[in-house]
Amino acid sequence: MGLWEREAYLLRVKQKFSGMKAKFIIIMVSMVVSFTIALALLWGSIYTDQLMDNAIDYANEMTELTNNNVDSYLKKARLLAYILQNNKTITKILAKSSYNGHNEMYNDISEMGQILRMGMTGAEYLENIVVVSENGMYFTGGGSSVKIAGDKLEHYKNMTDGEEISFSIDPAADKYDYSKLILIKKLKLSEQSPRAWTIMTVNCKGLYKKYNTAAGYSSAMLIADPESGEIVYDKDMENLGLSSSSELGDLSKYGTDNSYKIGRINHVKTVVICNISEVTGWRNYIFIPYREIADSYDNLLSVQFFIIAAVVVLTIILSLSLAKHFLKNMSTLITGIEQVDADHLTLECTIDSGDEVELLYHKFEQMIERINQQMEAIKKNERDKRKLGLKALQAQINPHFLYNSLNTIKIMGKMQEANPVADACDALICIMRTNMSKKTYHTFQEEIEYLNKYICMKEYQSASPIKFICKIEDGLENCYILKMLIQPLVENSLKHGGIMNDPRGYITVMIYSEGDKVQVVCEDNGIGLSEEESSELLSTMKDSAGIGLFNISQRILLHYGEEYGVSITGEKGIYTRITLRIPRLTEVGGEDD
Structure with missing residues (x-):
């Protein structure tokens, strides 16, 4: 205990035992x-x-x-x-x-x-x-x-x-x-x-x-x-x-x-x-x-x-009760002031005695209100900065994907006259429509449709089928999720999971509810991740080293809050599983990202 703290403590003790x-x-x-x-x-x-x-x-x-x-x-x-x-x-x-x-x-x-x-x-x-x-x-x-x-x-x-x-x-x-x-x-x-x-x-x-x-x-x-x-x-x-x-x-x-x-x-x-x-x-x-x-x-x-x-104890209790009655307003104000701290800037008391104590109460209340307004303005600025940063991250999506897709459609149109060309065009139109949409949220049904079109385009690009399974719990189809929140997980499995090189490889997306929350699980049976690799991958989400997962983590934190997030598990050579924990939303506002 420093000199200043010790002097403050002695002052409180003196006030306590020498007061009225x-x-x-x-x-x-x-x-x-x-x-x-x-x-x-x-x-x-x-x-x-x-x-x-x-x-x-x-x-x-x-x-x-x-x-x-x-x-x-x-x-x-x-x-x-x-x-x-x-x-x-x-x-x-x-x-x-x-x-x-x-x-x-x-x-x-x-x-x-x-x-x-x-x-x-x-x-x-x-x-x-x-x-x-x-x-x-x-x-x-x-x-x-x-x-x-x-x-x-x-x-x-x-x-x-x-x-x-x-x-x-x-x-x-x-x-x-x-x-x-x-x-x-x-x-x-x-x-x-x-x-x-x-x-x-x-x-x-x-x-x-x-x-x-x-x-x-x-x-x-x-x-x-x-x-x-x-x-x-x-x-x-x-x-x-x-x-x-x-x-x-x-x-x-x-x-x-x-x-x-x-x-x-x-x-x-x-x-x-x-x-x-x-x-x-x-x-x-x-x-x-x-x-x-x-x-x-x-x-x-x-x-x-x-x-x-016993009489002494009862007398002390009675005296405290009487003193509390006579000094009620001052004790109430002091208690309220002592409860105010950086995490709780609220004066949890009300005084309407009509004396000097009430005047002091209103002055202190006005001071706390001004502090709260200043802190709210600071928080708003921080939120705006984070939104701008996320928009910048979204703008970093690789433009080569759209180019390769268009090139694939052109080659297919020249080589054969068949329905796959129309399917490829339809898939690309769906992808472009979703990417260019200004909506922050869309339904799980729309998200699943987007994933199917994305897988369709990846099959045309690789000229080989991709085993993709998507399961959703009944009743969740019309609930809302942040737009394009699952697609980076599927893309990650295709790029880094070794699915494209294994004819037995598959990607599974499961969507189910747990109380008032929704679990979105993306799993593949590719090269898998060890416990150390999973921990290392989670640590990259704290900075921008991994754009896809970092983007997902930051969007969940911004829009849903700190109680929701991303978890990664796996076993080397067997599977990799990434789980998103988000709230169950049946309606949303119209704000943009």
């Missing part, structure tokens, strides 16, 4: 931030008193969650028992002690399985439902716990002498497993029927699903059955620095009723909240490290900092 907009923003931000800090301090003092209440509410919520989940499975067990007790088909099945054949057994298993599976529907953590009778009938819903060991089955049966549902806890198999809640209900069948039981197995993880997925603290949880002394469920003991819940020892020291205590567990200050379940009678212990509550205040400080930062 910057001063307005600083005042607004200072006022709002001061008020926000005062409000945050008041809020922090109120919030601190609620931290312990929040922890207790959290423990109560977990206890209520347990009660609701257990109660939902109790209702499901009662409903299933009611259905089984009042279904005559099920009653008959449970009264059986043996089967007469496999079909009867399979029908009973299917009937019972369907009802039990319906009972499991919608219960994610209900692992299985089993129905057994004292006659040895055993039916399962097909869950993950399919078979119950015989000794356990007898234990479950003996737990249900009355009509109420009995509870049992199966401990977890390993540290990756969860305890199982067993709900046993004795079915009330007729006096003549054998006794029957329904046994429902529930994964204890489902009873505390909310705690598993969205714990409010980095806490630990333990559920204990005071009657059996079994641990129903424990979770996240590592948050207390313990490897298992057995390291807690006697749980009664942490509370036996709805209360909370603060003590140390594994040298960590901990809040222990004990709640008694109204449904199961279990003790729900929530262990929250005291640092979690203290960290809540730190979190509050982080939230306050975030809020203050």
